[in-house]
Amino acid sequence: MYSNSLDTQVTSGGLQQFIFHKLKQKSKSGSNDNQESWSWTQRLRAIYTKEPQNVSFDLYGGGGGSFFQCLPVKLKLKIFSYLSAQSLCVACCVCRDWSMLTSDPSLWRSLLIRDIRQWPQISHLSNPQLYLEVNSDWSQKEIYLKCSPAFQRQLKAATSTFQQVSSVLKSFMPRKVPRVAMFGPGLETSTSGLVRCILYEDSNTFQRVAMFPGQFEGMGGGITLRLPAGHSLHLSVLYSASKQERENRAGVDRLEGNKLLQKLDGDQAGDSGNNATGFQYELKPQLRHLCQTLDGFIFVVDATQSLDSMTRSRAELQAMLRERKSVPVPVLVLSCTQKHEDVRHPACDVVKCLDMASLTQPWLVIDCVTDTLNSIDDGIVWLVEQCQLR
Structure with missing residues (x-):
C-alpha cells in the first residue's frame, strides 16, 4: 500500500528498496550531487504521496540518465516478459541496450511457450519443435518470428503486390484440379455438420460445380467445388461405416x-510403437486403389474430444498416408468445433497427438468452426496450392 504521509515508514518491495539504496548512495556522494539527489527524492516522494494511477514523474534526472537504465538486468527482463512479441520488436528499436535485452533467448523461449497455445494454425514449416530438435542455428527470436501466424500474415501483406502479380501469371498456366479425400473421426461426432454445410447448404465460401461418380466398387464419388479465389478441387468424403451402423456402435x-x-x-504389423492403439492397420483393397489416385488428404478431428481419443485416431491417418509414402501428398488437418465459443484443444496439442512432426509431406493443422465454415476455406486454399506445386 502506498502511504500519503511523508513521515510514515513503509515496508517496500524490491523496486522501492532499490530506489532507497540509490537515494542513500546519492546522499553520500557529496554536495556536488545535491541537485541530482533532490531529483531522486522528488521521484520517490511522488510515488508515496500520490494515488497509484496519478503517479507521474520525470524519468530523466539532472545527469540525463534513464531511471529504467538503473534497474538490474533481471528486473528489466522481468518487465519485458509482460510485453507481447510485437511490442518487443518495437522496443528493440529504441537503443542498443534494449535491442540486446529484447533479444534474450530466455525471453523469447518463455514467450513461445505462452503464445503457441493461442496460435490458430501450425504447419510443417511453422512447427517450433522442428527447429529445436535439429538444433537450428536460428535464435529463439528468429524461430518465434518464423513460426508465428501473426508475423507471417504481416510478411505476406508486405509482399502482397508480388503475390498478386504472380497469381495473375499463374492464371494463364493450365492447372490440374486436385482430387482430395476427406475422412476422420470429426465426420462422425458433433462436428459432422461440416459435410452438410459444404455440400448442401448455400454459402459464399463454396460453390458446387458438378458431381462425379466413383471408380472403385462404388467408392471415390464426390463433388467438384470452387472457392471465391478461383481454386477448385474434386472432393470425396469417406465414412468408416453407414450412418445406421455408426449410430448403433455408440460407445464402441x-x-x-x-x-x-x-x-x-x-x-505383418512390424513396429507399431508410434501407434497409441498398439495395433497397426492398413486400408482395404478397394480403398487402396482409390488412394493411389488422390492428390491430397483432409483429416477431420473434433477438437472438443479428449486427447486420448484424438491420439487413437492417429492409426487411421497413418494407414491412409502409408499408401502414398512413395509419392508424398499434402495433408490438411481440420481441428473443428461446432460453435466458436466451444472449449477446444489448441492446434499445438493436435500436432502432438497426431505426431505430425514425423511426417515427410507438407501438412497444416488449422482451427475451424463447422457452423460458420470459419477458416476452412483458408485451409483448403493451402491444400490446393500445395497439390498444384507437385
Whole structure:
C-alpha cells in the first residue's frame, strides 16, 4: 500500500528498496550531487504521496540518465516478459541496450511457450519443435518470428503486390484440379455438420460445380467445388461405416468395425510403437486403389474430444498416408468445433497427438468452426496450392 504521509515508514518491495539504496548512495556522494539527489527524492516522494494511477514523474534526472537504465538486468527482463512479441520488436528499436535485452533467448523461449497455445494454425514449416530438435542455428527470436501466424500474415501483406502479380501469371498456366479425400473421426461426432454445410447448404465460401461418380466398387464419388479465389478441387468424403451402423456402435471404439481399415496380424504389423492403439492397420483393397489416385488428404478431428481419443485416431491417418509414402501428398488437418465459443484443444496439442512432426509431406493443422465454415476455406486454399506445386 502506498502511504500519503511523508513521515510514515513503509515496508517496500524490491523496486522501492532499490530506489532507497540509490537515494542513500546519492546522499553520500557529496554536495556536488545535491541537485541530482533532490531529483531522486522528488521521484520517490511522488510515488508515496500520490494515488497509484496519478503517479507521474520525470524519468530523466539532472545527469540525463534513464531511471529504467538503473534497474538490474533481471528486473528489466522481468518487465519485458509482460510485453507481447510485437511490442518487443518495437522496443528493440529504441537503443542498443534494449535491442540486446529484447533479444534474450530466455525471453523469447518463455514467450513461445505462452503464445503457441493461442496460435490458430501450425504447419510443417511453422512447427517450433522442428527447429529445436535439429538444433537450428536460428535464435529463439528468429524461430518465434518464423513460426508465428501473426508475423507471417504481416510478411505476406508486405509482399502482397508480388503475390498478386504472380497469381495473375499463374492464371494463364493450365492447372490440374486436385482430387482430395476427406475422412476422420470429426465426420462422425458433433462436428459432422461440416459435410452438410459444404455440400448442401448455400454459402459464399463454396460453390458446387458438378458431381462425379466413383471408380472403385462404388467408392471415390464426390463433388467438384470452387472457392471465391478461383481454386477448385474434386472432393470425396469417406465414412468408416453407414450412418445406421455408426449410430448403433455408440460407445464402441471407432477402429473396431471400420470399413476403411483392416487390422494387420503380428507378422505383418512390424513396429507399431508410434501407434497409441498398439495395433497397426492398413486400408482395404478397394480403398487402396482409390488412394493411389488422390492428390491430397483432409483429416477431420473434433477438437472438443479428449486427447486420448484424438491420439487413437492417429492409426487411421497413418494407414491412409502409408499408401502414398512413395509419392508424398499434402495433408490438411481440420481441428473443428461446432460453435466458436466451444472449449477446444489448441492446434499445438493436435500436432502432438497426431505426431505430425514425423511426417515427410507438407501438412497444416488449422482451427475451424463447422457452423460458420470459419477458416476452412483458408485451409483448403493451402491444400490446393500445395497439390498444384507437385
